[in-house]
Amino acid sequence: MSDKPASPASPEKNENSNPASDFIREAVAADLASGKTKEVRTRFPPEPNGWLHIGHTKAFLIDFGVAADFGGKCNLRFDDTNPEKEDMSYVEAIKRDIAWLGCDWEDREFYASDYYERLYELAVKLIRKGVAYVDDLSAEQMSEYRGTAVADKSNITVTPPGRNSPWRDRSVEENLDLFARMRAGEFPDGSKTLRAKIDMAHPNLLMRDPPMYRIRREPHYRTGTTWCIYPMYDFQHPLSDAIEGVTHSLCSLEYEIHRPLYDWFIREAEVFPSRQIEFARLSITHFVLSKRWLLRLVQEGRVAGWDDPRMPTLSGLRRRGYSPEAIRDFISRIGVAKTDSMVDVQFLEHCLREDLNKRANRVMAVLRPLKLVVENWPAGKVEQLEAVNNPEDPAAGTRKVPFSGTLYIERDDFMETPPPKYFRLFPGNSVRLRYGYIVTCTGFSKDPASGEVTEVRCSYDPATRGGDAPDNRKVKGTIHWVDAPSAVKLEARLYDHLFEAERPMDVPEGKDWVETINPKSLETVAGALGEPGLAAAKPGDRFQFERLGYFCADNDSAPGALVFNRTVSLRDTWAKIEKKGG
């Protein structure tokens, strides 16, 4: 398996899902049926100020998916109207990640910053209509006039009624002149804003004359210093949608309260009537899904970067070994609703295992090697044994693995005095070496100082070549192994949840959530060994290490210095039994 973009959703999958299978699709279907919408157009509007995470994936899979389900198109539009935070490197990362998930925006790569001139004209139109004005109030004054309660988190009191700004009734001519001079750079940053004239007594505070433009002298990553005024989200977003003919503007619940504004600007600007519909954003246990928080982890060096395999970013998940198919499947199975929900990370991992189980080739590797000597093995003899690459996929074929009298097994697979129900290797017990022979433990050596087992000895039954028992005897345990002379060294990076707490943000008062990072979220195992074929693995290649889990060759991996990330472990029934017993 290698690291390729996901193929488009298979047709069978689409047949299974009713086109109107969630409230958004129902709404779109209704708009189509009533004739209000002729051709569906959606958009995914990321701000290029961070890398995409799995929460964004839900959003753009809905955007692209809804369009596709109704024979429409989805635009990619960078919502880049805040020059302070945005950067071209984010644009590239975002495009790469969306493509990886198999979404295609074709030639529809748009930028809100391309609409600055058009948006300016629409602002002038609103001024002419008398529904926008230039205000001289400072930010603090404006907040006070709007009736915003003073920031006292513990005790916010009744929202005071709003008061009109003294500049609210400037003439159209004066507003036009002032706005033009704002653009021309005649006023200092923050000294004036353009505001919509709506209703300073509105119960929805957002409707109390929201700012449309601010003065900010900050070079923009695309428009440079062409502009010193920048449009605000509430003004810019609906009109950008309208410019593109977006019929359904799908966004997360936090924008629900903005919808009256969205509709107001469309109505007053007399532009294409896009319709905003909101859905619940994705939350997953043990994950932090907020660009702002992720940025902090990166900036403070708490993780190795945006693509650290512990990060919930798409680049992190990709590097970890997640397949785009598994992510798509997960997103489609959690559904779309308006209920705030917290999906159990186990469900994500279930979808992952389900996909990888079907597609990842099996291979044997030993994380913590323990030498196993086959005492009755003919000296110098080496056999090539046939091993199945993927029992779930006969087309994956078979391979040869070498077998000699000196092997390594997993340290966990031997116990001097086993607990009940342990059916791996212990003195006197027989076990099958996967695709090898049935062996019986004859003895072991210990380091007298440390008490550590240094070597295990066994005898093999030549009649059981390949692992079959001609006498039909039951051998309960089958363990994996590598041939000592031919084994390749590798480094294994074992990951666990970045945060131990289900809800990492729920930290006690006074405690910083970044301090709750799981100290065991990365365990590096340097001395692991793998079968010889692993030497050819290239970064991004995915395997199942038998009985251990799914692993993916890391970007850091190179011939002679192999590095594998554990994507996810296999389900481990034994661990459960052990836990119960203890």
Added chain:
RNA sequence: UCCCCGGUUGUGUAAUGGUAGCACGACAGACUCUGGAUCUGUUUGUGGGGGUUCGAAUCCUCCCUGGGGAACCA
């Protein structure tokens, strides 16, 4: 406090006035050359009270409860 939006098994999601279903988890078992995979079975739910109706998760009402908002960010 005000405004907006929600509450269906442990979790997520269906049922759109007509048998509360599906998936994951959990538990039990079968099978197995991965204690993997697969298969079978079991368990638990409409936040509460009142109302409309032959019939309510669904409609009305009151209450309880959770989330969001009050940036010259998006």
